[in-house]
Amino acid sequence: MLTDLFATDLQLGAAQALITVVLALGVILYARRQNIHMAQETGFALLRGIVQVLAMGSVLFLLLDQPLWAAVPVLLAMQLAGSSIAARRSKAIARVWWVCFRGIGIGSGLLIVTMTILGVIDWEMGAVIPVGSMIIANAMNTVALSLDRFQSEIESHVGEIDAALALGADPRTAVRPHVQAATEAGLIPQLNSLRSLGIVWIPGLMTGMILAGTDPIYAALYQFVVLAMLFSGSGLSTLISMFLVRTHVFSPAMQLILRPGAEVEDAAQAAT
Amino acid sequence: MKHKSETEAVTMKQNQGFVYLRTEELSWQRNGQQIVEEISVEVSRGDIVAVAGPSGAGKSSFLRLLNRLTEPTSGKVYLEGQDYTEIAPQELRRRLGMVMQLPYLFPGTVAENIRFGPAQRGQQLGDSEISELLERVSLGGYAARDISNLSVGEAQRVSLARTLANDPEVLLLDEPTSALDRAAEQEVEELIREIITAQQLTCLIVTHNMEQARRMAERAMLIREGRLIAMGPAKEVLNAD
Numbered sequence: 001m002l003t004d005l006f007a008t009d010l011q012l013g014a015a016q017a018l019i020t021v022v023l024a025l026g027v028i029l030y031a032r033r034q035n036i037h038m039a040q041e042t043g044f045a046l047l048r049g050i051v052q053v054l055a056m057g058s059v060l061f062l063l064l065d066q067p068l069w070a071a072v073p074v075l076l077a078m079q080l081a082g083s084s085i086a087a088r089r090s091k092a093i094a095r096v097w098w099v100c101f102r103g104i105g106i107g108s109g110l111l112i113v114t115m116t117i118l119g120v121i122d123w124e125m126g127a128v129i130p131v132g133s134m135i136i137a138n139a140m141n142t143v144a145l146s147l148d149r150f151q152s153e154i155e156s157h158v159g160e161i162d163a164a165l166a167l168g169a170d171p172r173t174a175v176r177p178h179v180q181a182a183t184e185a186g187l188i189p190q191l192n193s194l195r196s197l198g199i200v201w202i203p204g205l206m207t208g209m210i211l212a213g214t215d216p217i218y219a220a221l222y223q224f225v226v227l228a229m230l231f232s233g234s235g236l237s238t239l240i241s242m243f244l245v246r247t248h249v250f251s252p253a254m255q256l257i258l259r260p261g262a263e264v265e266d267a268a269q270a271a272t
Numbered sequence: 273m274k275h276k277s278e279t280e281a282v283t284m285k286q287n288q289g290f291v292y293l294r295t296e297e298l299s300w301q302r303n304g305q306q307i308v309e310e311i312s313v314e315v316s317r318g319d320i321v322a323v324a325g326p327s328g329a330g331k332s333s334f335l336r337l338l339n340r341l342t343e344p345t346s347g348k349v350y351l352e353g354q355d356y357t358e359i360a361p362q363e364l365r366r367r368l369g370m371v372m373q374l375p376y377l378f379p380g381t382v383a384e385n386i387r388f389g390p391a392q393r394g395q396q397l398g399d400s401e402i403s404e405l406l407e408r409v410s411l412g413g414y415a416a417r418d419i420s421n422l423s424v425g426e427a428q429r430v431s432l433a434r435t436l437a438n439d440p441e442v443l444l445l446d447e448p449t450s451a452l453d454r455a456a457e458q459e460v461e462e463l464i465r466e467i468i469t470a471q472q473l474t475c476l477i478v479t480h481n482m483e484q485a486r487r488m489a490e491r492a493m494l495i496r497e498g499r500l501i502a503m504g505p506a507k508e509v510l511n512a513d
């Protein structure tokens with residue numbers, strides 16, 4: 001087997017990567033014979049994936065010997081990127097990036113800090129950064145889903161929202177049911193992964209720990225711990241984001257700005 | 273639901289004829305298109321004004337400018353002489369109660385819908401007040417019904433009662449019968465006529481049905497392509513068309 005052929009982890013890793021790339025290329029070639037052309041896209045995605053993950057690995061390698069506070073700028077950079085990605089699909093909402101930035105930042109930040117202080121996340125670089133990045137990434141997905149749902153809920157309930165405003169409701173009251181629906185929609189994937197844990201899938205972190213020789217029972221428990229943290233971090237982030245975004249779809253005179261076919265210029269107008 | 277006391281009713285009679293609502297070159301532009309263009313009108317207390325014109329003329333848009341559901345691009349609206357931007361939007365919208373083309377009821381019971389408006393001001397309607405409001409729209413005994421079991425005509429009457437629960441000074445009705453079948457249309461139309469005469473409400477009613485406009489209103493304004501073509505006694509304005 002491969003493990004017997006290579007002396008160092010690095011060589012072993014390179015050989016394993018090579019094999020999986022060949023495998024992926026095989027899939028692409030097979031798809032091509034079925035007239036499904038994804039060579040360019042997949043090729044680029046594979047290349048990009050390996051470059052990004054190697055860069056992250058190198059950063060981790062350099063950081064491992066640093067004091068723990070050095071994790072802060074790294075996680076902050078991830079949170080910045082995450083906010084931009086989460087905001088991307090909901091450009092029609094005024095200042096949506098700022099909503100994501102605060103929602104994801106406060107939600108996942110609070111969780112990472114308290115869990116590290118309590119020792120649920122090990123007090124070391126090798127734990128804080130990977131687990132922290134998972135919390136941020138999950139918060140990003142949840143917030144993006146919730147915002148997407150929030151926008152479509154509003155666009156399909158313009159009549160009800162106008163009716164509520166016309167009866168003297170303030171914006172928060174007028175969108176309350178839609179905020180609830182959007183928050184729930186964002187958290188469904190998190191709930192599903194908690195539900196299916198161990199039945200449908202053995203998650204990556206647990207797999208990794210077991211491969212690295214950790215006691216499978218502890219690996220299983222810790223995987224649950226991580227998923228529970230991901231749920232809390234996502235839940236907190238999306239609650240904060242929804243709390244913040246509610247009023248962004250209204251003008252100061254309590255008029256619903258976000259309507260089907262509304263332009264980005266309306267979003268800008270709501271901001272003023 | 274407070275009923276107007278005797279003295280209030282007398283004062284209202286005396287006030288009849290005083291300009292209650294006035295617009296001054298009211299305009300709304302949207303995507304570079306002029307949808308409401310420099311409309312200036314005066315509506316006196318107790319007036320019943322039909323807002324007539326073909327579909328797409330800007331009637332709904334004009335009405336929505338009056339309770340500030342949309343923001344005018346330019347122009348002014350005055351309520352009893354006061355610039356309406358000086359009035360908090362929530363209070364403005366309570367005073368100018370609007371009934372839309374479709375009922376847009378909130379999920380839940382009829383009673384919950386009736387309670388909604390007053391609850392926004394921290395006022396809880398009692399059961400007797402709710403049944404009294406429902407009686408006025410001929411829906412006695414409907415309080416506990418779920419709105420999903422209502423016909424469109426019934427839903428529209430709930431929508432009317434929901435607006436009346438706010439004790440408005442002016443009713444803005446946007447084609448309140450256009451979504452109804454003939455029988456329900458007549459019923460709701462008569463109901464509205466009874467209510468506005470009984471309460472001496474000031475009323476602007478949008479309709480593209482000229483017959484209905486003549487039946488319901490004393491005065492009429494005719495809008496075409498966002499512009500005010502004519503305003504005056506309903507018979508003259510509407511016959512000219």
Ligand SMILES: Nc1ncnc2c1ncn2[C@@H]1O[C@H](COP(=O)(O)OP(=O)(O)O)[C@@H](O)[C@H]1O
Nearest residue numbers: 259302307325326327328329330331332333334
């Ligand atoms: N929110 C909106 N965005 C863009 N155009 C609109 C909007 N509301 C109304 N319009 C346009 O304004 C015109 C007048 O509409 P409306 O006021 O609904 O007319 P009416 O009620 O007389 O049938 C129509 O051409 C309509 O397409």
Ligand SMILES: [Mg+2]
Nearest residue numbers: 331332333447
């Ligand atoms: Mg209309």
